[in-house]
Amino acid sequence: MVYGFWKQLKKPIFALAPMADVTDAAFRFIIAKYGKFIRPDGTTGGGPDVIWTEFVSSDGLCSEGREVLLHNLRFDKSERPIVAQFFGATPEHFYKCALLARELGFDGIDINMGCPEKNVVKQGAGAALIKNPALAKRIIAETKRGAGPLPVSVKTRIGFDAKEELLWIPALLEAEPACIIVHGRTKKEMSIPPADWEAIGRAAELAKNFSSSSGRTLIMGNGDVIDLKDAAEKAARYGLDGVMIGRGIFGNPWFFRNADVF
Numbered sequence: 184m185v186y187g188f189w190k191q192l193k194k195p196i197f198a199l200a201p202m203a204d205v206t207d208a209a210f211r212f213i214i215a216k217y218g219k220f221i222r223p224d225g226t227t228g229g230g231p232d233v234i235w236t237e238f239v240s241s242d243g244l245c246s247e248g249r250e251v252l253l254h255n256l257r258f259d260k261s262e263r264p265i266v267a268q269f270f271g272a273t274p275e276h277f278y279k280c281a282l283l284a285r286e287l288g289f290d291g292i293d294i295n296m297g298c299p300e301k302n303v304v305k306q307g308a309g310a311a312l313i314k315n316p317a318l319a320k321r322i323i324a325e326t327k328r329g330a331g332p333l334p335v336s337v338k339t340r341i342g343f344d345a346k347e348e349l350l351w352i353p354a355l356l357e358a359e360p361a362c363i364i365v366h367g368r369t370k371k372e373m374s375i376p377p378a379d380w381e382a383i384g385r386a387a388e389l390a391k392n393f394s395s396s397s398g399r400t401l402i403m404g405n406g407d408v409i410d411l412k413d414a415a416e417k418a419a420r421y422g423l424d425g426v427m428i429g430r431g432i433f434g435n436p437w438f439f440r441n442a443d444v445f
């Protein structure tokens with residue numbers, strides 16, 4: 184298991200979620216800056232433990248249109264550790280994108296297996312991979328092959344039409360990603376009902392029982408978290424390594440300031 188930066192993080196881990204058309208380089212720069220505070224001795228505290236880019240098409244990055252997409256992979260060193268997220272359904276393209284992420288200096292690579300949008304799902308990408316575990320595993324394997332020393336994670340949901348975390352999460356665990364981020368809704372549910380944190384807790388339990396001699400996949404929960412106290416409580420209650428926060432940060436660039444308290 185390649186853990187890279189993940190092993191250096193204090194738990195519970197707090198992550199800034201990828202949000203297309205929201206968490207661009209400018210937004211992330213603001214979160215990295217105002218999410219931290221400066222101590223009297225000049226050192227900084229607080230801040231997200233890890234930041235994601237918006238998702239970027241692996242097919243697009245392997246096409247002639249590549250140049251147009253590259254600006255989505257720009258980042259500032261203040262955002263580190265930073266993870267590049269890709270979506271697609273072609274294992275070879277994930278291999279090439281993993282090489283690209285290394286070349287650009289990313290700290291980790293994430294595979295989107297949760298996007299419910301029609302135009303993504305119809306490509307067999309995003310949440311559609313929940314219905315195709317064999318392809319999902321090949322994608323993880325190819326990404327790892329290109330990633331070398333960089334850790335590879337997967338961000339997903341608890342099912343496609345129905346909750347199926349008891350089958351889906353073990354399929355992912357077999358491919359040994361460093362971390363799985365579980366959004367507690369199915370694809371069908373989009374963002375409508377409350378996230379099912381009991382299901383996220385079951386995913387964490389599965390990962391604990393799955394640990395091998397090479398280590399254990401970390402599990403982060405995601406969905407409807409409103410502040411860091413809520414995040415820390417959920418991490419403790421559901422046995423998670425960390426929590427990812429998306430919409431909770433809207434209008435509040437100081438969201439992660441108290442991260443050291445928990």
Ligand SMILES: Cc1cc2nc3c(=O)[nH]c(=O)nc-3n(C[C@H](O)[C@H](O)[C@H](O)COP(=O)(O)O)c2cc1C
Pocket residue numbers: 200201202203204205236237238268295297298338366405406407408427428429430431
């Ligand atoms: C505007 C918007 C864009 C999103 N884009 C992405 C994306 O690019 N990749 C991804 O994995 N999830 C994406 N998501 C899902 C979020 O990362 C997160 O899983 C979801 O919002 C639930 O978490 P929250 O309740 O903390 O917001 C997006 C969500 C929103 C609201």
